Amino acid sequence: MSHGTQAPAGADFEPTTWTGSVRKRWLSTLPPEKMLPENQPSYVASWIYVFGMLTIVAMIVAIASGVIITLGGVQWFHESSTGKFFNSVHYWSVQLFFLFMVVHLWGKYWMAAWRGKRALTWATGVLAFLTAVGVGFTGYVITTNFNAQWIAFEAKDVMNAIGVGSVFNVTNLGQMVTFHVAPLPLMLVVIVAMHVLLVRKHGVVPPIDAIDHDAVAPAAAETESAEVAS
Amino acid sequence: MNLLAISLDQPATYWQLGNSWILISVPNFIMIMIMLALFVLALVLPFPGGEDEA
Numbered sequence: 001m002s003h004g005t006q007a008p009a010g011a012d013f014e015p016t017t018w019t020g021s022v023r024k025r026w027l028s029t030l031p032p033e034k035m036l037p038e039n040q041p042s043y044v045a046s047w048i049y050v051f052g053m054l055t056i057v058a059m060i061v062a063i064a065s066g067v068i069i070t071l072g073g074v075q076w077f078h079e080s081s082t083g084k085f086f087n088s089v090h091y092w093s094v095q096l097f098f099l100f101m102v103v104h105l106w107g108k109y110w111m112a113a114w115r116g117k118r119a120l121t122w123a124t125g126v127l128a129f130l131t132a133v134g135v136g137f138t139g140y141v142i143t144t145n146f147n148a149q150w151i152a153f154e155a156k157d158v159m160n161a162i163g164v165g166s167v168f169n170v171t172n173l174g175q176m177v178t179f180h181v182a183p184l185p186l187m188l189v190v191i192v193a194m195h196v197l198l199v200r201k202h203g204v205v206p207p208i209d210a211i212d213h214d215a216v217a218p219a220a221a222e223t224e225s226a227e228v229a230s
Numbered sequence: 231m232n233l234l235a236i237s238l239d240q241p242a243t244y245w246q247l248g249n250s251w252i253l254i255s256v257p258n259f260i261m262i263m264i265m266l267a268l269f270v271l272a273l274v275l276p277f278p279g280g281e282d283e284a
Contacts, residue, residue, distance in 0.1 A: 045277045047277055
């Protein structure tokens with residue numbers, strides 16, 4: 001890019017640098033009105049569409065409380081009342097995370113949410129679920145109580161049976177703590193971010209019986225949409 | 231000690247259907263029932279501000 005000149009904002013320009021190319025591609029794939037929409041189609045006004053966001057909120061609470069108890073340390077969150085509180089917040093936010101995610105999964109399964117070129121959105125959702133199981137599993141294992149030991153020794157046989165026991169040693173507490181607090185949650189956040197960006201790109205999946213017009217109509221056109229439907 | 235609190239510091243009770251392989255812990259059963267109830271309620275309860283399609 002030449003000095004002293006600015007490429008026009010928006011995607012309508014010919015990039016000459018890699019940063020310009022990335023911006024052009026980003027803006028043509030996810031323009032601001034798709035990235036941060038002002039309206040949603042009228043069918044989104046249903047409780048079943050709330051569970052994806054509830055899952056993300058529970059995940060944010062789980063991560064925030066997890067960071068707090070990690071910084072506080074084991075003794076703090078086992079012995080002080082404040083520490084016990086955040087330990088409980090961490091545990092119950094994870095319970096809610098999985099509960100909301102399962103309802104979200106059921107909702108999307110029964111409306112065949114992979115329709116309309118949304119296969120990758122569905123696939124990243126599956127990947128997020130599997131990664132979350134890994135985060136949850138390592139979390140259970142590192143509590144080191146009898147339940148955790150039982151889970152670890154059952155899982156050890158699974159890991160050995162599928163041939164990865166030498167890499168993922170579930171009875172190695174230090175390794176499980178590392179997986180639980182760093183790589184697995186990071187992976188989960190990245191996958192969930194991709195999932196949300198794909199939802200933004202392709203739009204929220206319409207119900208199976210939604211009329212074509214409704215499937216693309218913003219909420220601003222609700223009145224018009226209702227007139228067509230009635 | 232709050233008498234209303236459920237003690238979680240003990241093994242869960244399990245329900246088994248006769249002598250079959252169908253076996254589930256009460257806590258897991260409760261969680262599945264809550265999820266099913268939420269799913270059904272999410273489909274049938276009207277959404278505040280949502281428009282009536284009838």
